[in-house]
Amino acid sequence: MSTSPSASLLSMRGISKRFGGVQALSAVDLEVRAGEAHALVGENGAGKSTLMHILAGVHQPDEGQIVWDGKSVTLANECVAQQLGIAIVFQERSLFSSLTVAENVFAARQPVSRWGIIERRRLHEETRQLLGQVGLACDPKTPLSELSAAQQQMVEIAKALSLNAKLIIFDEPTAALTEIETAALFGVIRELKANGVAIVYISHRLEEIFEIADRVTVLKDGTGQGTFSVPEITIDGLITRMVGRALSQRGKQSAAGSDKPTMLEVRHLNDHSLEREVRTILRDISFHARAGEIVALAGLSGAGRTELALSIFGARPRESGEILIDGHKVEINSPSDAIASGLAYLPEDRKEAGLFLDMTIAQNITAAGLKNFGSWWFRDRKGAASAEEFRKKLRMTSYSVKQVTQTLSGGNQQKVVLAKWLLVRPKVLIVDEPTRGIDVAAKAEVHDLLRELARNGTAVLVISSELPEVLAVADRILVMHEGRITGELSGGEATEEKILRYASMSIAA
Amino acid sequence: MPEVARAQPSVQVDTPSPRKLRLPAFSRELGLAALTLFIVILFSILYPYSFMSVANLNAILRNLAFQGILAIGMMMLMVGGSFDLSVGAMASLIGVITGRLLTSWNWPAPLAILAGLAVAAMGGFFNGFVVAKVRVNALITTLGTLGMFQGLALLIGGPSVPFEARFAQAKFLGVQLPVWLMAGLALVAHYGLAHTRFFRQYYYIGSNAKAAHLSGINVERLQMLSFTIMGVIAGFAGIVFASRLASASSTVGRGAELQAITAAILGGASLTGGKGTIWGAMIGVFFMALMQNVLIISRVSSEWQEIIVGAVLVLAVALDSVMNRKRL
Numbered sequence: 024m025s026t027s028p029s030a031s032l033l034s035m036r037g038i039s040k041r042f043g044g045v046q047a048l049s050a051v052d053l054e055v056r057a058g059e060a061h062a063l064v065g066e067n068g069a070g071k072s073t074l075m076h077i078l079a080g081v082h083q084p085d086e087g088q089i090v091w092d093g094k095s096v097t098l099a100n101e102c103v104a105q106q107l108g109i110a111i112v113f114q115e116r117s118l119f120s121s122l123t124v125a126e127n128v129f130a131a132r133q134p135v136s137r138w139g140i141i142e143r144r145r146l147h148e149e150t151r152q153l154l155g156q157v158g159l160a161c162d163p164k165t166p167l168s169e170l171s172a173a174q175q176q177m178v179e180i181a182k183a184l185s186l187n188a189k190l191i192i193f194d195e196p197t198a199a200l201t202e203i204e205t206a207a208l209f210g211v212i213r214e215l216k217a218n219g220v221a222i223v224y225i226s227h228r229l230e231e232i233f234e235i236a237d238r239v240t241v242l243k244d245g246t247g248q249g250t251f252s253v254p255e256i257t258i259d260g261l262i263t264r265m266v267g268r269a270l271s272q273r274g275k276q277s278a279a280g281s282d283k284p285t286m287l288e289v290r291h292l293n294d295h296s297l298e299r300e301v302r303t304i305l306r307d308i309s310f311h312a313r314a315g316e317i318v319a320l321a322g323l324s325g326a327g328r329t330e331l332a333l334s335i336f337g338a339r340p341r342e343s344g345e346i347l348i349d350g351h352k353v354e355i356n357s358p359s360d361a362i363a364s365g366l367a368y369l370p371e372d373r374k375e376a377g378l379f380l381d382m383t384i385a386q387n388i389t390a391a392g393l394k395n396f397g398s399w400w401f402r403d404r405k406g407a408a409s410a411e412e413f414r415k416k417l418r419m420t421s422y423s424v425k426q427v428t429q430t431l432s433g434g435n436q437q438k439v440v441l442a443k444w445l446l447v448r449p450k451v452l453i454v455d456e457p458t459r460g461i462d463v464a465a466k467a468e469v470h471d472l473l474r475e476l477a478r479n480g481t482a483v484l485v486i487s488s489e490l491p492e493v494l495a496v497a498d499r500i501l502v503m504h505e506g507r508i509t510g511e512l513s514g515g516e517a518t519e520e521k522i523l524r525y526a527s528m529s530i531a532a
Numbered sequence: 533m534p535e536v537a538r539a540q541p542s543v544q545v546d547t548p549s550p551r552k553l554r555l556p557a558f559s560r561e562l563g564l565a566a567l568t569l570f571i572v573i574l575f576s577i578l579y580p581y582s583f584m585s586v587a588n589l590n591a592i593l594r595n596l597a598f599q600g601i602l603a604i605g606m607m608m609l610m611v612g613g614s615f616d617l618s619v620g621a622m623a624s625l626i627g628v629i630t631g632r633l634l635t636s637w638n639w640p641a642p643l644a645i646l647a648g649l650a651v652a653a654m655g656g657f658f659n660g661f662v663v664a665k666v667r668v669n670a671l672i673t674t675l676g677t678l679g680m681f682q683g684l685a686l687l688i689g690g691p692s693v694p695f696e697a698r699f700a701q702a703k704f705l706g707v708q709l710p711v712w713l714m715a716g717l718a719l720v721a722h723y724g725l726a727h728t729r730f731f732r733q734y735y736y737i738g739s740n741a742k743a744a745h746l747s748g749i750n751v752e753r754l755q756m757l758s759f760t761i762m763g764v765i766a767g768f769a770g771i772v773f774a775s776r777l778a779s780a781s782s783t784v785g786r787g788a789e790l791q792a793i794t795a796a797i798l799g800g801a802s803l804t805g806g807k808g809t810i811w812g813a814m815i816g817v818f819f820m821a822l823m824q825n826v827l828i829i830s831r832v833s834s835e836w837q838e839i840i841v842g843a844v845l846v847l848a849v850a851l852d853s854v855m856n857r858k859r860l
Binding site for chain 1: 727728729730732733735736739740742743744745746747748749750806807
């Protein structure tokens with residue numbers, strides 16, 4: 024193995040990968056040298072994670088070649104990748120909070136005696152050495168749950184080092200870290216580089232890339248946009264390549280009624296999270312949405328958009344802040360309060376939090392509006408008739424409202440969840456990723472539906488990670504980054520480039 | 533209704549798929565009812581005198597009343613996605629407490645019964661509070677309270693207490709009162725769960741608690757309520773049974789929780805919730821009592837009775853699971 028900084032340690036050539044009907048990667052190249060920090064950037068869904076999962080042996084490429092240390096290799100599974108010296112520090116930490124630090128570092132690989140008995144002293148000694156390398160001064164016997172997010176990150180790195188990794192992949196390592204902790208992490212990364220370890224660094228924070236990376240590879244819609252050496256490229260240059268196409272101009276329908284009444288107003292909302300896993304903390308959020316207006320909340324994953332929606336809807340604790348609906352201050356402490364005040368929320372994860380999968384279309388549609396069908400006796404026939412109306416209007420491909428929703432396609436399932444909220448006629452509708460995983464035709468129908476709703480006086484708040492969708496439906500766009508609103512754009516002036524700039528920077532530009 | 537669609541759709545996109553048409557919820561209850569009927573017919577041919585006699589049928593009904601009352605509450609809990617292992621011990625405890633109030637304290641019967649039911653409500657609420665608010669798993673919570681209630685019953689009642697109110701020995705149309713009480717309660721519960729807006733919320737909670745919460749259903753409060761109702765029903769069962777025997781035994785409910793859960797599952801409930809009807813639970817209870825009866829009539833030893841009943845449970849659920857997998 025050669026450790027001279029210029030030698031190529033890893034070369035991925037022409038990597039392609041399909042998932043069902045989606046071409047996640049097509050002919051992507053990535054070349055990483057020993058001792059360099061190589062950044063990988065791209066929008067959500069550009070294919071970064073897929074590429075890294077292929078490198079870690081989680082997925083197999085359909086096409087392409089991987090050359091490791093001068094030899095062509097097949098990474099059949101995670102174990103093969105690990106044995107070669109490829110380690111991944113996951114975004115969601117792959118640690119066991121009820122076990123000790125040492126047991127985490129050597130998970131299922133503890134040093135054992137001839138009889139298969141764990142040698143505690145050796146385990147703790149080796150762990151202490153590794154912790155020293157990452158600058159974490161703590162007892163290996165400490166339970167992991169007592170460590171902060173940043174310290175847990177260091178444990179994860181120590182775990183990678185224990186595998187004698189020659190290449191460590193960092194997937195959004197700083198998302199949960201404070202600035203000081205980030206600086207400490209960068210110190211560790213520089214140390215690793217000096218020892219000849221190659222780093223692949225994925226981050227939405229473009230400033231960080233200029234601080235830590237030597238080179239950067241840009242992905243866009245599953246294709247490589249080239250590799251650049253960091254001093255030679257600017258943030259603007261990176262963003263243009265991430266967006267990658269002539270910026271789409273959009274015909275603006277109307278400067279949607281600035282004379283219309285304000286339906287939703289949020290003033291100085293802050294949250295506090297009791298659980299350690301909850302990462303984003305909303306900071307001083309203020310905004311409004313008028314009747315008839317579609318407002319999009321854009322931002323990268325982890326920016327706090329879903330958390331904001333849940334906080335407004337009463338499904339997440341708030342620390343301070345006021346919510347006004349239709350001009351009146353309301354007290355929302357639970358989703359039922361929110362619904363009573365005229366709010367509706369369509370959750371991001373349809374199957375997990377939106378649908379009653381083993382129940383029928385009719386039962387799903389009436390779930391939030393049971394009141395409409397009798398205050399004591401539930402009138403089945405009236406409920407079914409109402410559901411039938413929505414089934415026809417929304418053109419759900421189904422044989423009847425008695426069909427169980429599990430058997431519907433994604434697009435039709437989404438229509439069912441939408442119908443549930445249309446039934447209660449909300450003043451404000453918040454939709455979280457309304458078209459995720461549904462086909463193009465259904466997507467257009469959902470967009471039409473949202474516009475129709477707005478035209479009838481509902482204020483619609485759309486959370487979407489797909490910038491083309493945001494540009495297509497929104498009258499106004501709020502961009503979030505790390506729990507703050509960092510920018511506001513009118514539908515007319517918005518471009519993917521402008522949104523991305525606000526979404527990637529901690530300070531509003 | 534907001535105008536949500538464009539012009540009437542020009543093409544009606546109805547795609548009936550006949551294979552998926554039948555609802556799985558119906559198949560379990562109807563299947564079990566058919567099997568029950570089959571057993572009745574078979575045994576009335578095999579044993580025309582010992583099986584098809586009024587006395588025998590009455591015995592079957594009398595024996596199932598206790599489990600039947602418990603199964604009603606259990607079904608409601610299981611529809612909402614939880615269950616309660618403490619119901620048998622609760623029934624014993626409330627029988628003993630009410631018996632003590634009647635004999636040692638000379639309380640009038642209505643007052644003693646009300647006091648017993650109030651204690652049952654408190655015990656049930658305790659279960660519900662720990663499960664819904666403190667968020668301890670229902671299995672662990674009710675396993676713990678099972679021990680607590682059982683111990684309390686023995687502490688208060690010793691082995692048994694005489695029960696001085698024998699209203700449950702009354703007969704109407706030749707059938708004992710406990711059977712009528714069970715039938716009445718089942719009717720009320722069936723209409724509640726199937727037709728009232730309020731109780732229908734349990735199907736949503738059992739189907740997807742997270743989605744139910746986000747649909748504005750107060751999951752915690754409803755869960756506490758269902759445990760409280762379960763407690764009262766269990767206490768009621770204990771009082772009725774003690775009254776029929778004129779004696780409250782501190783261990784009368786031992787194992788009844790598992791029989792109630794078995795009956796509910798046979799009748800269409802799922803451990804994950806969202807499924808089941810009261811009438812399904814009733815068929816389940818009747819089926820189990822019938823099985824026991826025909827096994828006794830056929831002179832099957834008690835060891836084999838247990839083995840067969842256990843095998844029937846596994847078979848029924850396995851069959852359902854296989855059929856559901858095919859349907860999807």
